[in-house]
Amino acid sequence: MTSIRGRLLVNLSLVFLVLYALSGVLLYAYLNHVLWKGFDAALLEKAETFARTTEAHDNDVLEFEFLESDLPEYWPQRRAEYFQVWRTDGTVVARSPSLGSNNLPVPSLDAAYPAFSRLTLPDGRKGGAVTLDFHPRPGTEILTAKKAETERLYVVLAISSDIVDKTLAKIRTGLLITCLAFIAGSLPSVWWSIWDGLRALDLVGQQVQGVNADNLTFRFGAEGLPVELAPVCERLNDLLGRLDDAFKRERRFTANAAHELRTPIAELRTLAEVGLGEAQDSAPSMKEYFVDALGVAKQLEHLIETLLLMARCDAGMQVVDWQWTDIAAQLRESWEQLCAHPDGHAVAAAAIIPAHAMIQTDPTLFRALVANLLDNALAYTPGGGAIHLTLVLDSTKFRLTIANTSSELKAADVCHIFEPFWRKTNPQKQEETHCGMGLSLVATYAKLLGLVLHAGLVSPSTLEINVSGTLERETSGPSPA
């Protein structure tokens, strides 16, 4: 089961994480760009100064101020800088002493300059280089000035980018620490915000948990609820109101039906009983009339009791008394009663019941379920037929099977057998209590007890009804003693 709070916490945390990371990356990219731009600008300025201080003289003599001035950064040392100058024909005309025997990358004649690149300096440090093409400044002689215009040089100037790399590393570290600090600070804030925001939902959830068929008069209070939940609670209150009305109507109906149906039967029965008492000395036929009337009253009484019981069960008004019950013992008792009263017609009976079978059920309802199944089997098994009862169970489930000979039943009939009043044939013995409701009651009891009921023809003349379920009730209940 998913939790809104859990999902919000994960989602919001992920969103914050991504936002922080993205912001960090963007900020870093910007700073990286700015720093390198500054670095390149400084490099270019240095290269342009180099170009401005280079002079061309007669006899192909070039004078490099950077070399003449004996600048210390271009001599071999720990923090050296480098330059190398080429003519267009690829001959090197000058190089900083710091290069030693190394060379800087040869510039391409076709490229547009100035051009910047990153490289590893001859001393192994990381650095940046700028390539610039330029005409040297003419020397003091007139002839030289003309020559200088035609002379084209390429200088590659490279310096260490340590300062930029170190600054960027510091920025990365700073951003990472800031990101982690934000995340660490955000998680409790997000959690608290979610907890606080969903508190009203929790409250409503707790109230909903307390609602059941016994307290439908409960209504959700609108006070203190956020506007988002107010309509939900209003609708729930409406729904509870309608449910409450429906339950009350159902109860009223059952009570009224009980009264309206039971009282006339009570009248008929009492009339028959009183009449029978007074007819002891009357003609035999008079006594028979009252006996028949009493029989009709009892049949109607049984029918009404069954219908009302089913109505109560369907309306959820039947109380189920869950207990650990040895159904093997119950089945043996019921089976012995069936064998002791073979109902006037000979049937073969066989049962396989284990010594004990403890399940969590309502013993009275389960006994009634079995009694109705056996009663039905006996009533509709023709003479010479057979009834078989089998109970099997494993560590978690049980299965009760009652099979009986049924010569009239067809496969298409099976889906109807649990319908009230449905009958394919009359029972073998007409009794006051047989009104076609036995298997309907079985279905009602099974539903109430959470059991699975299945019927089928295992052969053209054998009806098999299975009742299966778990040993322990699926919701929490008492443990076996």
Add this chain to the structure above:
Amino acid sequence: MRILIIEDSKRLQTYVAKGLRGAGYAVDATGDGEEGLYLAENGEYDVVVLDLSLPKLDGMEILRALQDRNQRAFVLILTARDTVEDRVRGLQGGADDYLVKPFALEELLARIQALLRRKYAVNAPVVQLGDLTINLAQRVVSRQGKPLGLKPREYALLEYLVVRKGELVTRADIEHHIYDERVEPVSNVVDSAICSLRKIIDPPGSPSLIQTRRGMGYVAEEPRA
């Protein structure tokens, strides 16, 4: 014993009353809640058979009113309301027994007898008066082992005297508990009934088990030696 039936079904009222009268009880019956409460409050009934769904005044309200007035009559609720909640509400409301319609008249009689035994603090269903044995459950009387044929009203009279064994029972008590509203007791009806009862239960020449207290009433007791 006198029983009040408060039941709105006229037919049921009639036949239950008939059945109870046939068993020897004095029975008054009404189908109206208000009249039922009036009768219950003003009559000396041993048992009130009370329906719950009544016109004018609901059975539970009658029960509450009787409880408030501390009525001594035992109440048996006879109703079509059959749920556990109804039964619990009825019994917790002060009823002494609860029977759901439809019912067997035999069971109603047995329950009324049980209530009467409780009312008169008779623990065993068989009561001895000298060598006279009265089986209250089976409503059979025998003396020295010989069954005696008593008509229902004679049995009811004997039963009333026996459950109050040793107590003075006035003529008015007998009239109230043995004769219902349909019988207009004339001045000597009780004396005649006692006389008739004595002839049946007392062997000729032996002292009577029912003693007369002149001007006061009767006492059922073993004759003194």
